Amino acid sequence: MLGISINAQTTDYQRIIDSIGQKKWDSISINIDSLANPRLVDVKSLKRDEVKINNSIVIVPNTDDSSPLTPSSILTLPTLKRWFIFGQNTLVFNQSSFANWYAGGNNNIGVIGKVNYNIVYKKNKHYLDNNIQFGYGFVSSTGQSTRKTDDYINIMTNYGYELAQHYYLSTGFQFLSQFTPGFNYSSTPDPVYDNRISKFMAPGYLNLGLGFSYNPNDNFQIILRPLNGKFTFVLDKKLQTKGNYGLERDGQSLRAEVGTMMNVLYKIKLFKDATYVNQINLFSNYLEHSERVDINYSGALNLKFNKYITTSITIDVMYDHDQIQKLQRKQTLGVGVTYSLGYKVERDSKPGVINPFVK
Numbered sequence: 001m002l003g004i005s006i007n008a009q010t011t012d013y014q015r016i017i018d019s020i021g022q023k024k025w026d027s028i029s030i031n032i033d034s035l036a037n038p039r040l041v042d043v044k045s046l047k048r049d050e051v052k053i054n055n056s057i058v059i060v061p062n063t064d065d066s067s068p069l070t071p072s073s074i075l076t077l078p079t080l081k082r083w084f085i086f087g088q089n090t091l092v093f094n095q096s097s098f099a100n101w102y103a104g105g106n107n108n109i110g111v112i113g114k115v116n117y118n119i120v121y122k123k124n125k126h127y128l129d130n131n132i133q134f135g136y137g138f139v140s141s142t143g144q145s146t147r148k149t150d151d152y153i154n155i156m157t158n159y160g161y162e163l164a165q166h167y168y169l170s171t172g173f174q175f176l177s178q179f180t181p182g183f184n185y186s187s188t189p190d191p192v193y194d195n196r197i198s199k200f201m202a203p204g205y206l207n208l209g210l211g212f213s214y215n216p217n218d219n220f221q222i223i224l225r226p227l228n229g230k231f232t233f234v235l236d237k238k239l240q241t242k243g244n245y246g247l248e249r250d251g252q253s254l255r256a257e258v259g260t261m262m263n264v265l266y267k268i269k270l271f272k273d274a275t276y277v278n279q280i281n282l283f284s285n286y287l288e289h290s291e292r293v294d295i296n297y298s299g300a301l302n303l304k305f306n307k308y309i310t311t312s313i314t315i316d317v318m319y320d321h322d323q324i325q326k327l328q329r330k331q332t333l334g335v336g337v338t339y340s341l342g343y344k345v346e347r348d349s350k351p352g353v354i355n356p357f358v359k
Helices: 002-008 012-028 032-036 071-075
Strands: 083-096 108-123 126-141 147-164 167-177 204-217 220-233 254-271 274-285 294-304 309-320 324-341
Touching (some): 071 108, 108 147, 204 254
Antiparallel strands (some): 126 147, 147 167, 167 204, 254 274, 294 309, 309 324
């Protein structure tokens, strides 16, 4: 009787209000039964960029080899710093010793030392790259005088301004020479100073140029300089003879050429810690025999075993009709210790953690 009495007091308006309230509750309430079989949704995680600061110098990333830096690797650095220094110091040893060895042999020891430093400045679309490369090596064998196996000075400065994506204004200079006198050991097995065929600034080369460069990534670069001056110095009077290093007359100490220069850099990553660097330089003289193009190719295979132990195989091929009408070739192989200096900009390889959610 009580239930009938209460139900009789509920009006039609109250029923409509209660129906609307129930629908609203159903739309926002959680379906508890659906939690019995939850399903985890795979969400792709994003890598986080991190910069590890160890001191006041920055080591530019992607420089495990000795190839030159490119505008792409400089202007895209994830840091607000303007000055960067990267240094590689390499020392290679070769040694052999024999005692009553039936096959025979000659005791010898060889050492090659190399340094490769980049000092870089970048600001907005401007960059300035200074590259210093020195190398010297010798071998000493029983019964023979100490002989030079490697000797070079290579200093480069390049200024660039980003004109458009991947395109840069390019201007700079390059200086090449050697430290000590060189000898032809085939004709003079025990040479003295008067037997020298080269020395510091004899020859010495200076290249100055203005042009453009295309650099879409760290592995490929083309530099084209339609206006380029090439200067050959021979500052040793004994070596200032006609035909020597392209000299046109006896007593000439400077040969000047004006032409166009093109440089192509291409790096191939064979596998992890193994890189092959190709670099070719072409020069054509506007003033005389422009069809005789000077060719200078350099290839370097760099193998990295760990943080310090590396192997490098290099080959250099050059043809300069003015110097010698033959193909010049140099090949080196070395296993040694490499030590790098500076601060490293690293990207965190571990993905950020995003907790899965229930759907």
